[in-house]
Amino acid sequence: MSYTADTLQLLAPDGQRVASDATEQYLPYVDALGDDQLREFHRVMSVMRRFDVEAGNLQRQGQLALWVPSIGQEAAQAGSGFAAKAQDHLFPAYREHTVGYIRGLDPVRIIAMLRGQTHGGWVPEETGNFHLYTLVIGSQALHATGYAMGVAFDGKVGTGDPDVDTAVMVYFGDGATSQGDVNEAYVFAQSYQTPQVFFLQNNHWAISVPVRVQSRTPLYLRPRGFGIESVQIDGNDVLASYAVTAANLDAARSGAGPRFIEALTYRIGAHTTSDDPSKYRDEEQFRYWQERDPISRFETYLRAQGEGDAFFASVAEEAEDVAADARARTLALEPPAAASMFAHVYSEAHPVMDAQREWLAQYEASFEGEA
Numbered sequence: 001m002s003y004t005a006d007t008l009q010l011l012a013p014d015g016q017r018v019a020s021d022a023t024e025q026y027l028p029y030v031d032a033l034g035d036d037q038l039r040e041f042h043r044v045m046s047v048m049r050r051f052d053v054e055a056g057n058l059q060r061q062g063q064l065a066l067w068v069p070s071i072g073q074e075a076a077q078a079g080s081g082f083a084a085k086a087q088d089h090l091f092p093a094y095r096e097h098t099v100g101y102i103r104g105l106d107p108v109r110i111i112a113m114l115r116g117q118t119h120g121g122w123v124p125e126e127t128g129n130f131h132l133y134t135l136v137i138g139s140q141a142l143h144a145t146g147y148a149m150g151v152a153f154d155g156k157v158g159t160g161d162p163d164v165d166t167a168v169m170v171y172f173g174d175g176a177t178s179q180g181d182v183n184e185a186y187v188f189a190q191s192y193q194t195p196q197v198f199f200l201q202n203n204h205w206a207i208s209v210p211v212r213v214q215s216r217t218p219l220y221l222r223p224r225g226f227g228i229e230s231v232q233i234d235g236n237d238v239l240a241s242y243a244v245t246a247a248n249l250d251a252a253r254s255g256a257g258p259r260f261i262e263a264l265t266y267r268i269g270a271h272t273t274s275d276d277p278s279k280y281r282d283e284e285q286f287r288y289w290q291e292r293d294p295i296s297r298f299e300t301y302l303r304a305q306g307e308g309d310a311f312f313a314s315v316a317e318e319a320e321d322v323a324a325d326a327r328a329r330t331l332a333l334e335p336p337a338a339a340s341m342f343a344h345v346y347s348e349a350h351p352v353m354d355a356q357r358e359w360l361a362q363y364e365a366s367f368e369g370e371a
Helices: 021-031 035-060 074-083 097-102 107-114 139-153 174-178 180-192 219-226 238-254 283-290 294-304 309-331 338-342 351-365
Strands: 089-091 168-173 196-202 229-234 259-264
Touching (some): 021 238, 035 097, 035 309, 074 097, 074 168, 074 196, 074 238, 097 107, 107 309, 139 168, 139 180, 168 174, 168 238, 174 180, 174 196, 174 219, 180 196, 180 219, 196 219, 219 259, 229 238, 238 259
Parallel strands (some): 168 196, 196 259
């Protein structure tokens, strides 16, 4: 599957700006970007790709049981992540490493979570309202919708105060659109007119099942059957991802109800490190999307705007530093204390947890002195 006649694009695969009647409403968002913000788009995408590669290497070397790569999807994530405001809440699936990084998440926390060393990985209030990864496919759509209902009930929508009005954005993949949870979320979102954006990263594969098998209808058309406005964008175009997401988040915060964005992108790597995409992937389609790489596309654009070698060299150096730091800190991670399994089960102290913690302590103490 490639782009369609309805795919919105602001930056062509050759790095040239494009415009049409359909994109006119989004141009002010791009025109308002300064040079520093454009550089930040490139920096974040490049740094996180290098981290992604390093995390995959660490998994291959036995440092974690599983890694979920997001190589190729950096523009969809960077653009949408930067479009969100500080008060917005973002609900990821399990591949949104770049979004988490933008919101202040230390990426090594993702590694620790996938090593099974933390309870969920992080506290959303400490990571810019970036919520926990969800490995149960599609369930985060209901979590986000319920949270968005709460935001509306709290009166934080349509006030006209840009520091108060809040939106919720949920990320999921094309495979999740076949789950009942996602479709039920559409029903509740539309019924309650939640301040919410559904952000679909269509990377063309639900593990080994291609989109053409999952759906005979373009995925951006499905939400319209629930009464939700939708749009399809070039997910490898960071400018389109930013501008379209910003516009739809603004609409959600204003009280216009839920919106849906389908970002057409491609999963360059495996579904996870337990997957072998060479068993099922079409090489011609793979090359098609490689030629539309989001980072090289944006670099071409920046160079055309006058950005020089020094900037790109500094970004490459920073990416190597981040990767080296992630490796060093991963190797330094120590197993958590066994008693930590009893923490955070309940929001307050609980007698059952206290009793189990005490039993474990006594059990471990019974082995003291044994060889």
